[in-house]
Amino acid sequence: MRRFEGRTVMITGAARGLGREYASYFADDGANVVATDLDAAGAEETAAAIRKDGGVAIGLGLDVTDWERAVAVVAAARDEFGSLDILVNNAGIWGDYSMQGALGQDLDNWRTALDVMLTGPFVCMKAAIPVMRERRWGRVVNISSIGAYLPGSGAYGVAKLGLNQLTYQVAAEVGADGITVNSVAPGTIDNEATRRQVPQAALDMLVQQTAVKRPGTGRDLYGAISWLCSDDAAWVTGQVISPNGGAVARF
Numbered sequence: 340m341r342r343f344e345g346r347t348v349m350i351t352g353a354a355r356g357l358g359r360e361y362a363s364y365f366a367d368d369g370a371n372v373v374a375t376d377l378d379a380a381g382a383e384e385t386a387a388a389i390r391k392d393g394g395v396a397i398g399l400g401l402d403v404t405d406w407e408r409a410v411a412v413v414a415a416a417r418d419e420f421g422s423l424d425i426l427v428n429n430a431g432i433w434g435d436y437s438m439q440g441a442l443g444q445d446l447d448n449w450r451t452a453l454d455v456m457l458t459g460p461f462v463c464m465k466a467a468i469p470v471m472r473e474r475r476w477g478r479v480v481n482i483s484s485i486g487a488y489l490p491g492s493g494a495y496g497v498a499k500l501g502l503n504q505l506t507y508q509v510a511a512e513v514g515a516d517g518i519t520v521n522s523v524a525p526g527t528i529d530n531e532a533t534r535r536q537v538p539q540a541a542l543d544m545l546v547q548q549t550a551v552k553r554p555g556t557g558r559d560l561y562g563a564i565s566w567l568c569s570d571d572a573a574w575v576t577g578q579v580i581s582p583n584g585g586a587v588a589r590f
Contacts, residue, residue: 525583
């Protein structure tokens, strides 16, 4: 069953990693995909791969902190496909990010983290939601992290916790327009970025602290994201859902 036939989804940070996986899965589910990334060539590579597999996609360059560019990308999506129905705010900084706690980070590192992972989703929601309101239907999923609740995560955790609060606030403002806004806060995911950030011994320890005794995958996360974007979740908004394999640490 192609759940998103006739829907258009915009995914930020879609040039590689989980963003590229989400783009592929949405395409398989019938969506028109707008793959965006600071790396414009990478976004187009994602779109080209989808088209090669028979899907429908365009790739566009986007700095998520750039208001004028965000408005232009949303307009391009509407011009190409007639609507913009789903926004997945996935762009972030993880694999190469310096986790030095809060006080150990320099101001440039701090500002970059908050710009990309908190201001960026705000900018994209502010640009996309007026288009969703035109059809009185929309879904926004903000990709947060279980790191929002863990000490030592520095500006990364602060940005993700702030993103959860932003999710609550925007959800309250747009619910009457048929638009839901939720956060997905993943636990430990087995991908290239995590392996760059987390030493193998620490990764093994985190996995053993889960109920299922394995790290998550992009497919695991897509299950939660796609449900939130479906009609089945029409009464779910302002929530933070954490697919984490039953992590022992609770928040």
